Amino acid sequence: xxxxAKDVKHVxxxxxxxxxxxxxxxxxxxxxxxxxxxxxxxxxxxxxxxPLTHAIPGHLNVMRPDGVREGLSREAALSNAPQSNERYFKxxxxxGEGEK
Amino acid sequence: xxxxxxxxxxxxxxxxxxxxxxxxxxxxxxxxPNTQVCPVCLGLPGALPVLNKKALEYIIAVGLALNxxxxxxxxFDRKNYHYPDLPxxxxxxxxxxxxxxxxxxxxxxxxxxxxxxxxxxxxxEDTGKAIxxxxxxxxxxxxxxxxxxxxxxxxxxxxxxxxxxxxxxLKNIIAYTGVSxxxxxxxxxxxxxxxxxxxxxxxEYGNVVEVKNMNSFRSVKKALEYEEIRQAELLDMGxxxxxxxxxxxxxxxxxxxxxxxxxxxxYRYFPEPDLVxxxxxxEQIERIRESMPELPDQKKERFVSSYGLPVYDAExxxxxKELASLFEDIVASFNQPxxxxxxxxxxxxxxxxxxxxxxxxxxxxxxxxxxxxKLVDNDTISNSAGKVVFEEMFKTGKKAMVVIEEKGLKQISxxxxxxxxxxDVLNKNEGQVNDYHNGxxxxxxxxxxxxxxxxxxxxxxxxxxxxxxxxxxxxx
Ligand SMILES: [Zn+2]
Numbered sequence: 157x158x159x160x161a162k163d164v165k166h167v168x169x170x171x172x173x174x175x176x177x178x179x180x181x182x183x184x185x186x187x188x189x190x191x192x193x194x195x196x197x198x199x200x201x202x203x204x205x206x207p208l209t210h211a212i213p214g215h216l217n218v219m220r221p222d223g224v225r226e227g228l229s230r231e232a233a234l235s236n237a238p239q240s241n242e243r244y245f246k247x248x249x250x251x252g253e254g255e256k
Numbered sequence: 257x258x259x260x261x262x263x264x265x266x267x268x269x270x271x272x273x274x275x276x277x278x279x280x281x282x283x284x285x286x287x288x289p290n291t292q293v294c295p296v297c298l299g300l301p302g303a304l305p306v307l308n309k310k311a312l313e314y315i316i317a318v319g320l321a322l323n324x325x326x327x328x329x330x331x332f333d334r335k336n337y338h339y340p341d342l343p344x345x346x347x348x349x350x351x352x353x354x355x356x357x358x359x360x361x362x363x364x365x366x367x368x369x370x371x372x373x374x375x376x377x378x379x380x381e382d383t384g385k386a387i388x389x390x391x392x393x394x395x396x397x398x399x400x401x402x403x404x405x406x407x408x409x410x411x412x413x414x415x416x417x418x419x420x421x422x423x424x425x426l427k428n429i430i431a432y433t434g435v436s437x438x439x440x441x442x443x444x445x446x447x448x449x450x451x452x453x454x455x456x457x458x459x460e461y462g463n464v465v466e467v468k469n470m471n472s473f474r475s476v477k478k479a480l481e482y483e484e485i486r487q488a489e490l491l492d493m494g495x496x497x498x499x500x501x502x503x504x505x506x507x508x509x510x511x512x513x514x515x516x517x518x519x520x521x522x523y524r525y526f527p528e529p530d531l532v533x534x535x536x537x538x539e540q541i542e543r544i545r546e547s548m549p550e551l552p553d554q555k556k557e558r559f560v561s562s563y564g565l566p567v568y569d570a571e572x573x574x575x576x577k578e579l580a581s582l583f584e585d586i587v588a589s590f591n592q593p594x595x596x597x598x599x600x601x602x603x604x605x606x607x608x609x610x611x612x613x614x615x616x617x618x619x620x621x622x623x624x625x626x627x628x629x630k631l632v633d634n635d636t637i638s639n640s641a642g643k644v645v646f647e648e649m650f651k652t653g654k655k656a657m658v659v660i661e662e663k664g665l666k667q668i669s670x671x672x673x674x675x676x677x678x679x680d681v682l683n684k685n686e687g688q689v690n691d692y693h694n695g696x697x698x699x700x701x702x703x704x705x706x707x708x709x710x711x712x713x714x715x716x717x718x719x720x721x722x723x724x725x726x727x728x729x730x731x732x
Contacts, residue, residue, distance in 0.1 A: 170522055172338055209331050209527050216535045222273045222310035225280025227294030233397075234290065243289050244394035247340045250386060 158191045160184065258456040259488050263413035263449060263480060264375075267426060269405050269436045270382065270444040271314045277381050277403035278305030278348065278531075285442070289396035297381075297401035299343030304530055307332075311403040312355070312534065314435035315379045316544050318405060319356025321433050321551055322374045322426075326541050330355050332379075332528040340395055341384040349406075351525040354378035355536075361429065362553070363421040364571075372422050373410030380404050411450065411461070416480035423447060423473050424575075428552050432577050440472055447476055452497070453487045462487070463497040467511055469504045479504040482511055555580055563593035572601050578615045579604075585622035590629050599629065603643060607650050619653030628656040635716055641665045669716040671723070674707075677715060678723045681706040682731065693732055700724065 164184045168175045175183065227233075230243070239246035276283055279296035295303035319326050333351035359374035382404045384397040407426065413419050427438045427445060438445045447470060452462040467483055470476045482504075487497050502511040550558070552574050559570035559580075574580045579600065586596045604625075608615060628649065632642040637660055648659045660666050668674060681703055682689055692699040707720050 166522075170336070170338075170524065209533050211529065212532065215532045218532050219307045219309040219312065220280075222275055222308050223280065224275045224282045225294075227279070227281045227292065228298070230288070230290045230293075233293045233298060239392070241394065244387070244396055245290070246392050246394055248392055249388060249390075250340055250393040 158188055158195075257492060259453040259484075259491065260456055261414055261416075261451065261453055261480075261484055262411045262461055263416070263419050263451045264411035265409045265413065265419060265422060265476075266448045266450070267407045267409075267423070268446040269318075269407065269430055269438060271311055271403040271405060272434075272436050272444075273308055273310045273314065273403055275308060276401035277308050277311045277379070278401055279303075281398075281401065283402045287398055289394075289398060292398040293400070297343075298397055299345075305348065307531060307534070308403065311379060312536075313544055314403070314433075315355045315377060315405050316536065316541060317433045317435055317548055318407070318430060319359065319377050320541070320545050320548060321429050322356070322359040322361055322377065322407070324356035324359030324374060324377060326356050326536055327353050328536050328538070329353060329533065330536065331533040332531045333525045334528050335380075335523045335525055337523060339383070340393060341386045341400070343384065343397065343400065347380060347383065348528055348531070349380035349525075350378035361422070361425050363418065363425050365418060365421065370412075370418065372412045372418075375408040375410050377405055377407050380406060411452075416477045416484065419449060419480055420473050420477040423476060425552075427473075428575060428577075432549055432551050432555075434549065447473075449476060449480055451480055451483050451487070453484065453491060455491070462491075463499045465497060465499070466501045467504055468501060468514075469506075471506065475504060475506055478509060479511060482509065486511070559583075563587065563597075565593055565597055569594070569597045569601065572605075573597060576615060582615065582622055582625075586625055586629070589623070589626045590633075592629075592633075595629065595633075599625070599646075603646050604650075607647060618650060620649055624649060624655060631656055631660070635667055635669050635718075636660070637665055637667045638713070638717065641667065641713065664712075665714060667716050668711055668714050669719060671719065674715060674719055674723050675727070677707050677711055678703075678720065678727050681710065682727060689728070689731060692728065700728075703728075 161180050161184050164180050164187060165175070168180075168183075234240040234242065234245065237245045270283075271277075273283060275281060276292075276297055279294050281292045281294050281297055284292065296305050316326055330350065330353045332348050334346040335349045335351070336346045338345050354376040356377040357375065359377070360371050361374065362369050362371050364370070380403075382399050382402040384395050384400040387394045387396070409422065413422055427440075430436050430438050430445075436444055440446070449467045449470070450464045451467060452464045454460060454462045465483060465487070467479050470479050483502070490497060498513070501514050503514045504511050556567075556570045556574045559565050559573060560567055563570075565573070572579075573583050582604075583593075583596060583600055586600075587593050590596060604615075604618070607613075608618065611617075625646075628642060628646055631637050631645075632639055637645060641660075644663070645656055645659045645665060648654065648663070649656060652659075654662075668677075685703070685706065688696075688699050688702060692703075703724055704717070704720055707715050707724070708717070
């Protein structure tokens with residue numbers, strides 16, 4: 157097996173997912189199946205093939221000119237927030253510093 | 257034991273586009289919280305980003321200004337991490353195909369040029385801002401999605417002072433390209449530093465410590481100096497340096513450990529499927545190169561070759577784009593480059609420094625300074641009075657003639673008036689006049705001083721010398 161329960165727990169932690177032991181067993185198997193399939197793909201010779209970085213090959217340079225467009229009103233922006241004070245989104249007090 | 261210091265810097269610069277990098281929201285600074293937001297920059301499900309063309313042109317310009325190769329094939333990637341100011345839980349950034357790479361900039365250290373490598377320059381989006389309160393944290397997403405470029409240097413810097421010089425040069429170059437305000441105090445330029453020490457004579461780099469949270473170039477230098485000492489002391493005691501991120505505490509002047517580095521850096525980058533790749537053509541790169549303004553080093557050389565300025569003057573004047581163009585504007589109407597340079601480097605920079613101001617804060621226009629320089633040049637006022645007048649102009653924004661009238665500083669160059677003053681002095685000091693004629697020639701200076709005194713410093717010194725010589729000869 158390419159990955160074990162320890163890797164699954166690590167990935168789950170990074171994704172902020174709480175998994176039961178049973179789920180860890182299930183996902184460890186499923187993720188290994190996926191990785192095995194990847195191994196099959198990796199077995200192909202792709203030496204002369206450009207990497208495909210997007211699902212629509214040849215579709216390039218989609219851009220817009222720099223210009224301001226009306227967004228959401230603050231009221232609308234905050235309307236679905238579980239907590240807000242009419243000016244800011246509110247979350248539980250953050251501790252430590254984020255990595256940017 | 258002696259140690260060698262190795263420093264690399266990661267600098268983030270906000271680009272001065274009108275709208276954000278992937279949506280049409282305004283980038284204007286200082287607006288009411290959450291009034292410049294939309295589904296894209298709030299990370300609402302289903303919203304799709306579209307790249308701002310100007311942001312791409314701006315980063316290409318910076319890449320060229322930093323002597324980089326521009327990647328003709330480039331793309332965006334997702335950098336995944338959880339933090340409340342990042343609404344999508346990923347930042348759109350660039351991983352393996354940055355827009356620009358392998359550049360350099362030159363700094364001057366002790367009269368020698370040191371070339372500092374630039375590893376890469378990539379484009380990404382800024383995050384929102386959090387304000388921490390007693391009962392929770394408050395989030396404003398007006399900055400979320402503002403275009404940022406990250407400029408990563410090679411670990412080529414060997415001292416905190418070199419780091420400061422590099423930052424100064426980088427800021428200067430970017431300011432010249434006009435793509436950012438590059439003001440660290442306002443957050444449009446931010447800097448993180450990586451620093452390691454290794455024993456003198458060894459090759460292998462020591463463990464790297466990342467230092468964050470510096471809010472000025474001076475504090476970057478101070479934080480790195482602190483780290484140099486801290487790490488050297490630990491190494492002296494035979495301890496290992498922990499690979500970690502440390503925060504600079506500005507008021508107390510020390511760094512403290514914030515989080516261990518290994519675990520934090522698991523960003524699981526993968527290509528951003530919501531944005532198609534970019535292909536930058538050679539023609540586009542050339543078009544941007546041709547439209548680039550003259551950069552600091554080129555301008556410096558031109559100031560030496562076409563104005564005949566000393567290298568030092570050219571260096572100081574070109575350190576800011578605004579100062580350089582003020583110089584050129586003044587010289588266009590007052591063609592004495594060295595005099596103009598002395599005036600700008602002496603008076604203007606001194607007054608700005610004293611007041612903790614920037615050139616943009618000065619209320620004077622180039623023509624106001626030209627007027628003053630002409631008045632000094634044609635002896636309407638003396639050089640020293642000129643400095644007094646300039647200081648007043650600088651503080652009040654008044655024109656030179658107005659200040660001269662108000663302060664009664666107009667130089668007396670009227671011959672009759674000066675003859676009367678000289679005679680008055682000589683009449684009142686008969687004893688000294690006799691001594692002078694009996695060989696005490698250094699009394700000449702005394703007479704000049706007396707004339708200046710009764711004229712309140714306004715007598716034209718050249719004419720006073722001339723008239724005094726004549727009058728003393730007449731009395732012999
Ligand atoms: Zn937006």
